[in-house]
Amino acid sequence: MYGYGAIFYKYILSVNMLNMIGEAMHVIAVAADYDGTLAEGGKVSPSTVSAIERLIASGRAFILVTGRILSDLLAVFPEAGLCSAVVAENGAVLYRPATRERMRLGSPPPEPLVRALADKGVQPLDVGESIIATVRPHEITALEAIRDLGLEHHVVFNRESVMVLPPGVDKATGLRAALAELRLSPHNVVAVGDSENDHALLQAGEWAVAVANAVPTLKDIADQVTAASAGAGTAELIHEVLRDDLAAAPARHRIEMGQAAGGSSVSIPAQGENLLIAGSSGSGKSTLAVGILERLAQRGYQLCVIDPEGDYESFAGAIVFGNAQRAPTVPEILSALERPDAQIVVNLVGMPLQDRPAFFLGLLPRLQEWRARTGRPHRILVDETHHLLSPDRQPAPTVWAPQLTGMIFVTVHPDSVAPSALRAVTVAVALGERPERTLRTFAERAELPFPHTAPVALDAGEAVIWRARSGEPPTVFRMAPSEGDRRRHRRKYAEGELPPDRSFYFRGPDGLLNLRAQNLMLFRQLAAGVDDATWLHHLRQGDYARWMEQAIKDPWLAEAVRRIEGQGSLSADESRRLVAQAIEERYTLPASESTI
Template sequence: MNARVLAAVNVHVLACDYDGTIADGGRCSTEIARALTRVRESGRKVLLVTGRMLPDLRAVCPDVDHLFDAVVAENGALLYFPESREAKVLGDPPEPALIEELRRRGVPFDVGSSIIATVEAYAEAALAAIRETGVERTLVFNKGALMLLPGGVTKGTGLEAALTVLALSPHNSIGIGDAENDHAFLAMSECAVAVADAIPALRERADYVTRAPGSRGVIEFIEEHLVNDLVELMPRLTRHRLILGESDDREPVTISPHATRLLIVGPSASGKSTLTGLLVERLVESGRSVLLIDPEGDYQTFAEIERVVVLGGSSERALPTPDELRQLLHQPRTSLVLNLSAMSRAEKVAYATKALSAVAFVRSTTGLPHWLILDEAHHIAPADGSPVVDLLRGGAESLCMITLAVTDLAPDVRVLPNVVAATELEAFAATVRTAAAGGTAPTLSGGPLAQGEIAIAWLGPEPRAWRFRLAKRRVQHRRHVRKYTEGELPPDRSFYFRGPAGALNLRAANLVRFVELAEGVDEQTWAWHLKQHDYSTWALQEIKDEGLATALKEVEDAGLEPAESRRRALDAIRARYAV
């Protein structure tokens, strides 16, 4: 497979208002029709988001079935899909009592499937009619027009419903408009564009304002930016940046969700997974989708996060086949964690290669998943190479890799990052020098990083580096849960109950076996290891769980009777692991 297939297209949807945006004087020109057709021919979807009723739209735009993949009509209250000719009403029909009251008050109006349309001169009379009848309707202005909509219905809710049907994400969409009722759908689009003659409030909130007015501005935007997949505009989309923590001067430290290739490095149990977990939480909270490949089973607790599905490991939910994975990745708001901890190293590489091939296929058509995260990346892209390297190399998509040291990765992967984060300064400096690949490598001054402190550097044209304190996570991290509870550590990392005279040689290759043996050994053997601080040392050095080690050391230092110390030590283990 061509490695560049992982370079996902950012924009898969162009959502346009009609009057004043793609239509001048109520009609679409030949030039705008050609421009919209070119967008569709590029594989992207074109959606119309309008306040007009469908019959009225057909009268002024006879080519509606040929220009658009979906129509959000009646200001979000009606969906129409030209290919299937299917229409779906999203709002309640106009209330007979309200219609009668509007007539009694002399308000001229048109009635749609859900909308009631009039002009702004009758706003007071319309509001009085709503109050009189007690119905739930919202007044929405559109320059000189006035719409009475069911509560909660906007162009934004209509666009979201259309994207759900198409299995696409608003984070891969551009919204273009000109008037008051366009705020809602532009706000939910990843890039909000206002044409030059849009109302001032819309221009002020837009990410980009065209130089030309109306349809000429839309054509300008398509030719200058959409064709380039928004590469030049990405730095402007600052409203989407994700907060990771704050610096010493209490300034927020943020990262862009767009075209970021992040490498996180540092020694074991130093906080890399905490940073990774925070990043995933921020991405999921923002409505983005994530695929996290988890070689060691570190992220089982992510099943507690809404819209995150954990598959593999020791759970009954088996890893998906490539075909099943492609289907799962087509769900815009669903994130996946693939736990490979039950596999051998060779099996992990083989499965990751198939998974990344599936990602490449889905990203080329939908832009999903928005982020690919490779924990313990040295397992699947090691220094001596693997098929995964070819799939990663040259991609521009958002990617996060986590490893112990940059030298553990394949040479071609070491130079992919444009952002480096580290939990230890020596690893930070070495990684920044390597990733900068001869460019300027930003440096950090000061002493060692404190607990919970991260070093981060942005590479490229304006390199810079910061120290910051990590924000708190919602879901607490538990390291290598399956590996240390059910897997088997090598002999030199196992715990041995030997006793003061070395009369025993009972090997515990995991925590399950440790608990079994600890419950059965005699008090003299238990107390001897307790006095030697063997339990906390093993937890820190081999299980690599600082929290467990601290809890065990407190038991070791408490001067307890053997039975009580044994009970408390095993309780500390059971509080953290399913043993």
């Protein structure tokens, strides 16, 4: 129906990049300082230039981030045209070699400050488009002049060099400006430097590297120190990127999921490992998933959520494609992914149920292609995975890359998920009743040995995590709270529109009524109007708590209503009041609505 059986890629990708899709961090760009990092004695060796050329030939970008004035740099580094972008003047100037355009990112040097330094005999005194540069020990004179003139400029050091810059300008801000123009994420950047002014640069990338000749303080914050110095060290780094995309690099950033006994943090890498979240309806899967997505988005990682039932349409800050009336399209999804800061929700509610798996299996290779070229989205969440990747819809090798990582699978039934997907899972989380049975089912389907585990009874808000290939036993932890989950429930379940099969129907003891409540607000309104016999009929059968647990997916509200249902002596009016109060406390319905 959707015509995605044959995929024709617009972009030609190197074999190496395609093979590296599954690594923890997909390196799309290397950002390097010039003096002492790329160059030695002001010059870049032919072997280092050759390494840069190989990096670019692989489809990656090379970004130069230097404290030098641009004209000075271009005079000593004629190969600057190889760069996708040049950030000069320690973050104050952005240069596009392809078009030879430049953009000043900081304010011009204040004339009174330049005059004051010249009058005080500061030499050398180089004035750029934004920077004022000199050498030690003139930093004291510069600081005094800045103070006397009441300026907000700051002084930055680069070994013996002294740079005066506008407020808020450093190598990190310059790199971010370059990445924004190139539509790349800092989470796919390796940054390498050697001196004091490179601290900001290294902290701005996903992986921080100091060359062997770097100052000790920079080595202290670096994730990696090269064996070689200066340009040879940068060439060494580039070789590692080309060889295996820094496959051996441990995760620098982790995302908290909760806390185990004793207060130790339970987390997963921000990128890389595949996560399975499995459990019965109402067990808290969405709470955990939304919390993970929130923390990823807060750190700037790009997300793509495949949402078959519209459960994530209220995710804060996300662009939602598709609704009850309209199905999403692949081109609009890919177009939105162009923005590194865009968070995408693909809502499949408007698509016939039987067409959703085919759409997903058509979208997935396009996302793989996108990742190979940009490293994004960093995480792909697939809700209701048992519908989209069921065993009878085993994805073909051309569609499902076994090495694909960064996936989050959410399902009620792990035994109904394609084994090829389960075999890619490295971390599994089980919720609800008998979580050890859920994990054992996953292990059997993924062909993994599962340790003997006694039955586990979880309290509300608890889950069990198993790092499937670590040899460690499963561990109980308490999930970190999710603010977005409460907002999502309020908007969708209190005021939105549930599909007919998940709505509540007041039918009465004789089945004569058919009053549909597609959200909690309508439920309260209908509850106020139905006759006592109808209200008590559903109350005594436990229908309200069951609906709130299975359709509203709120175990806390369901438990509160279940306690009300268990009080057989309550009148119709009293039980109505208590149920309405429980809903109002949980969802804070609009004040304009009258209280039942």
